[in-house]
Amino acid sequence: MLVDFEIIERAQQGDGGAFNQMVQAYRKRILGTIARLIGRPEDVEDVGQEVFVRLFFSLDQLRTPEVFEPWLYRLTVNAAYDYLRRQRRRRESRMSDLSEQQVVIADALAGGRRLDEEQQKARTREFVQSLLSSVSEEDRILLTLKEVEGLSLKELEQIYQVKENALKVRLFRARQRVLKAFAATQPEAAKQLSGDD
Amino acid sequence: MALPNDGFHDELARAFAEYREACPAPELSDGFMPGIWRGIEARCGFSMTVRRISRRFVTAAVALCLLMAILLTIPRTPNAAVGYASSTYLEALATDHSIEDIPITDLEHRDGGVE
Structure with missing residues (x-):
């Protein structure tokens, strides 16, 4: 407090x-x-x-x-x-509408290439915000609180006033939706993924 | 469609962690607190206006009810109260049209009419 x-x-x-x-x-x-x-x-x-x-x-x-x-x-x-x-x-904007630049950013993030620090921060912001804008407001807020703010499930329970299990399901689904959008930004990885199937 | 694999999970977790670091701390302007109080006063003003109007409306309604109750309970004239409330129809008729009040000419006319 x-x-x-x-x-x-x-x-x-x-x-x-x-x-x-x-x-x-x-x-x-x-x-x-x-x-x-x-x-x-x-x-x-x-x-x-x-x-x-x-x-x-x-x-x-x-x-x-x-x-x-x-x-x-x-x-x-x-x-x-x-x-x-x-x-x-x-x-x-959907992930399918992502600009060429955003795909390059995703690629750079995945490849771990070194970018100028400030430039990289700006691109990270743009990229994650693009990802989050591809899901609903509910998913976006829930994921941000959990993954970015680092709130625990207990804290989220108090905020949302729902049971932990329900929260876990919501989190799982939200994460899956963002992951699909994330996968769509990485053609190389997506190819590997389809190859695995 | 296949679900994303663990590699993506890690990448996404890393992207979120980097995002937190990449978001600059918002700069607080001097107008932040005054802005909050302006917002509070604006909403107070609105809710106070609504409250004041509704209070006046209730007062006016109560006053009107009291007035109507008074008008209904108090008799219009004392005579009316005596005449209509405490006497029979015939008594009331006799009071209103007593024979002494009728002019003589009128009586003559009436008598003539009967004959």
Whole structure:
């Protein structure tokens, strides 16, 4: 926990100063998560503000301060999901529509070729975001939380409020869909895969 | 279609790990906190307006109900209350059309009419 329970309780009672402290404590983490979830740096701040505004209005629904973090994550996930849904039309590019450059990036990633560090980072971002945009918003958010944010199944259970088994099934299916898209970017590997069959 | 093999699993895991490193920490602008409070005030303003309107509506409805209840319970005139509520039809008729009130000319006309 980045803040004391007392601060959360004070914020619940309408203390603006305590609320500010909570925002200050969590904003970096939340904005980082949003950045990785939505993949558009220019909109991260707007979505972050939306998360904290929602937090302000729903603080009275928080029963115990112990569950504050997963609950804040849930608000973040919901805000990111709403944003991604609004942006769906722009993000409907399929892996089959990937540019030549993106295929080269995938190839470079697979081959482990050395690229200039910054250039490579930018390409990695573009590539993973392309992969994630090829699946639904639900899959994208779930995979990002698990694979990129590194949240445990227990934490995901609290955020999604579903049983671990159901979560595992959802994760497996989401991963399979991304893997298919990933395989489509690597013709060499795909050939090997079809050869194996 | 064949499912992707373990090699792809590893590659994908590596891509995700690199993605985390490749995402820069978002820069926080000075307008972040004021923006949050603007958003809160805007929503407070809207919900307060809705609340105020609904409160006025409820007050007006209660006042109207009270007024109607008063109008229905209080009799319009005291005479009416005595005349219509506590006497029979014949008594009421006698009170309203007592023979003393009828002008003489009218009585004559009536008598003539009967003959």
